[in-house]
Amino acid sequence: MLLHRVIPCLDVAGGRVVKGTRFVDLTDEGDPPTLAARYAAAGADEIVYLDITAAPEGRGTLLAIVTRTARRVFVPLTVGGGVRSPLEMRAVLRAGADKVAVNTAAVRDPGLVRRCARRFGRQCVVVAIDARRRGQGTGADPSAPGSWEVVVHGGREPTGLDVVDWVRRVAELGAGELLVTSIDRDGTRAGYDLELLRAIRVVTDLPLVASGGAGSPADMVAAIRDGGADAALAASIFHRDIHSIGAVKVALAAAGLPVRLDARDAA
Amino acid sequence: MSRVAVVDHGAGNLVSIARALESLGGQVVLARRPADLEGAQGLVVPGVGASAPAMRRLARASLDRALADAIGAGLPYLGICLGLQLLFDGSDEDGAGGLGLLRGRVRRLDGAPRLPHMGWNAVERTREHALFAGIDRDAPFYFVHSFAGEPTDPGVVLATTEHGRRFASAVAAGNVLGVQFHPERSGRDGLALLANFLGLLAGGRARPAAVAGAA
Numbered sequence: 001m002l003l004h005r006v007i008p009c010l011d012v013a014g015g016r017v018v019k020g021t022r023f024v025d026l027t028d029e030g031d032p033p034t035l036a037a038r039y040a041a042a043g044a045d046e047i048v049y050l051d052i053t054a055a056p057e058g059r060g061t062l063l064a065i066v067t068r069t070a071r072r073v074f075v076p077l078t079v080g081g082g083v084r085s086p087l088e089m090r091a092v093l094r095a096g097a098d099k100v101a102v103n104t105a106a107v108r109d110p111g112l113v114r115r116c117a118r119r120f121g122r123q124c125v126v127v128a129i130d131a132r133r134r135g136q137g138t139g140a141d142p143s144a145p146g147s148w149e150v151v152v153h154g155g156r157e158p159t160g161l162d163v164v165d166w167v168r169r170v171a172e173l174g175a176g177e178l179l180v181t182s183i184d185r186d187g188t189r190a191g192y193d194l195e196l197l198r199a200i201r202v203v204t205d206l207p208l209v210a211s212g213g214a215g216s217p218a219d220m221v222a223a224i225r226d227g228g229a230d231a232a233l234a235a236s237i238f239h240r241d242i243h244s245i246g247a248v249k250v251a252l253a254a255a256g257l258p259v260r261l262d263a264r265d266a267a
Numbered sequence: 268m269s270r271v272a273v274v275d276h277g278a279g280n281l282v283s284i285a286r287a288l289e290s291l292g293g294q295v296v297l298a299r300r301p302a303d304l305e306g307a308q309g310l311v312v313p314g315v316g317a318s319a320p321a322m323r324r325l326a327r328a329s330l331d332r333a334l335a336d337a338i339g340a341g342l343p344y345l346g347i348c349l350g351l352q353l354l355f356d357g358s359d360e361d362g363a364g365g366l367g368l369l370r371g372r373v374r375r376l377d378g379a380p381r382l383p384h385m386g387w388n389a390v391e392r393t394r395e396h397a398l399f400a401g402i403d404r405d406a407p408f409y410f411v412h413s414f415a416g417e418p419t420d421p422g423v424v425l426a427t428t429e430h431g432r433r434f435a436s437a438v439a440a441g442n443v444l445g446v447q448f449h450p451e452r453s454g455r456d457g458l459a460l461l462a463n464f465l466g467l468l469a470g471g472r473a474r475p476a477a478v479a480g481a482a
Contacts, residue, residue, distance in 0.1 A: 002380075002430060003387040003407055040454065045387055045409075070282040076409055076452045096282030098315075098411065098452060121316025123383040123411045176383050207385045230381060260387045260407050 003258045004224050005045035005231035006248050007209060008238045010035055012081075013053040015061040017239075033069040039238065040075045042245045045260060047073060048179070048233060050101070050128075051081030052154065059088075063095040070096025080128050080179075084112070086119045093124060101126040101179055104152040107159055107166075110173055117174025126209075127175040130155050131163045131196055132183045146195045155183035167200050177207040179233065185213025189237065192219055197227030209233050217243055217251035224257055269468040272298040272307035274334065274350070276314060276324045284313045284347065284451040291462045301333035308468040309343045310334065312350030313451070315411055318373065319363035321349055335366055343442045345464050348412055351438065351445030355416045368443055370419035376412075379431025383413045390436050390448060392426045398437070398444055398463050399425070406456045408436075408448035415447055 010017050016030040036047045047069070051062050059082070066079055080101030083089050089100045106113050106127055116125045131148040132155065148163035167178060180200060182193035192213045200208060207230045210223035214234035223229045237243045252259045271293045273285050285295045288311065298304055312334070314321055325331040338344050346354055355365045358373035365373070376384055387407040392399055415434040418424060428436035428447070436447045444464065450457035 001388065002384065003389075005386050067282055070280065071286045074283065074287055074451060074458060075454055076411070076449075093280055094282075096280050098280055098283075098449075119320075123315055123385060123413065177385060205379075205381055207381050207383065230386065 001258055002230070003045075003260050004252055005209075006043070006220065006245050006252070006259070007046045007048055007231055007233040008039045008044050008245065009048040009050060009211070009233050009235045010239075011235065012049050012051050012062065012065065014058060015065055018052065032065050033072060035239075036069050036073045036077070039245065040073045043249055043260070044075060044245050045231070046076045046078065048078045048080070048101070051079070053081075058082075059091070063091060066092060066095040066097050078126055078179075080126070084109070086112075086115050089116050089120065089124075093120060099124050099126045099177065101128040103128040103130065106170065107150060107152050107161065110169060113170050113173040113175055117176065122174045122176035125175055126177045126179050127170040128179040128181070129163060129166060129170075130181050130183050131193070132158070133193070133196070146199060148196055148199070151183055155186070163196070164199055164203055167204055167206075171204045171206055175206060177209065178204070179209045179211055182212035186211075187236070188213055189215030189219075191215060192223040192227060192229075192232070194222060194227040197223060197229050201228030207231070217248040220248050221251050221255045221257065224252065225255055268292060268294045269308050269465045270294045270296065270306055271309045271311055271465070271468070272296050272304050274298045274310065274312045274325075274330060276312075276321045276328075276330070280315075281313065284311060287451040287458060287461055288465065291458060291465055293461075293465050298330070300328050301330060304333055304337055307337075307342065309345065309464065310337060311345045311347065311464075312353065313347045314349035314353075316349060317361050317363070318349065318352055318358040318365065319361040321353060322363050322365070325353075331366060335368065338368060338443055341442050343464070343467050344444060346443075346445035347451070348447060348449060351447055352414065352416050354443060354445055355418075358414060360414050369416065369423065369438065369440060369445075371417045373414050373416045375414050376431045376434065379413075382431075384410050384430045386410065387453075388428050388430060388436075388448075390426045390428055392437075393424055396425050396437075396439050397467060398439065398446075398460060400463050400466075402456050402459050402463075408446075408450065408453040408457060408460075410436075410448045412447060416445075 078099040079097040084105040150161040210229035211233040220232035426437035
């Protein structure tokens with residue numbers, strides 16, 4: 001049986017992890033490969049890097065970091081940010097990433113998803129979607145059917161695209177996985193937008209990674225059990241050592257959700 | 268030190284597999300043409316994605332023949348993911364022919380709850396083999412694929428995994444070994460499996476995987 005995944009996400013800018021961390025015993029707190037190695041040792045099922053600068057002049061820096069990570073971290077690595085062509089995707093894969101996430105570039109040029117899937121196989125192509133709830137903000141009326149708009153550029157720019165329509169479209173184009181972030185919940189630690197996850201789950205069989213809003217292991221249980229996500233991604237609760245990956249795994253297992261538990265980690 | 272040729276057919280992440288083998292004491296040569304296979308004590312063919320482009324690139328570099336010859340000469344071969352699928356007669360994915368070194372076809376995992384099959388899943392062994400020495404009987408490994416090889420001869424199956432249907436997740440036929448999962452992305456157990464492969468090579472003595480650790 002396929003196990004549920006717990007995925008720490010590192011926001012990277014200029015070759016450094018941004019957003020604070022409290023790993024005080026590291027020699028270099030902001031070094032992505034150092035943090036990724038630490039998460040892998042703690043039981044992370046995968047690592048995600050999102051390059052939030054994604055400026056063309058920063059590509060070399062990002063690729064060097066991906067390579068340094070692949071040399072010492074032996075769990076899968078997804079890298080997102082700034083990939084606009086199969087050639088750029090190839091460079092990230094050759095540097096040592098297993099999957100590449102596309103977001104804004106796919107909205108601008110949906111054919112990018114198809115071209116990348118044809119060239120590298122759909123399992124390499126993660127479509128990242130930033131979703132903003134339409135209407136009166138978050139959870140105004142929990143019983144009302146929700147709808148969400150795709151936003152780009154870190155949530156700053158609306159696109160007019162409906163999230164569920166966009167999911168159907170990228171599934172046809174060749175997406176291999178969906179990484180869905182609720183922009184409303186991102187950074188709030190108020191829990192994932194479960195209604196958003198469910199709305200996506202019913203229209204696709206693609207692997208679905210929940211993102212945005214994780215505040216506790218219970219939130220990650222809910223994303224998987226109630227939202228239908230296959231994997232739960234979080235940033236700040238891990239970086240600030242509020243909750244450990246092991247604690248999330250234990251909570252998932254206690255809820256009857258199969259996870260990869262390492263006896264040596266649990267001991 | 269075991270010299271391992273890691274075949275580069277242009278797809279996927281070679282850094283991880285090369286570095287994983289090096290961390291276990293292997294000496295890695297990236298093979299892009301037949302001459303690169305000379306002196307190798309073992310072959311590793313990694314890769315993800317579709318068969319047809321990979322077979323085209325192998326053929327263009329004359330590596331398809333060279334690999335078949337090396338396998339025929341008894342060199343241990345470890346195919347990972349696409350590197351396993353290429354061993355079969357052909358693939359339903361794009362109609363591509365394979366190397367034909369294992370009888371059977373590569374078929375889609377129809378009926379799977381999620382496709383691609385992406386993530387950690389139990390690899391349940393059906394018989395003992397040195398490749399899995401020291402690894403728990405149903406330890407999870409990392410998978411990323413939508414198609415899997417169906418060997419005609421059930422005797423080659425080493426382990427199976429359930430996803431939609433039960434498929435062969437590890438095979439062994441003499442010196443030809445293959446795993447559908449990614450040991451280079453499967454933490455400690457994955458490194459242990461690669462160390463076991465190095466241990467099978469002539470003169471090979473791998474460093475214990477525990478020394479290299481999962482991170």
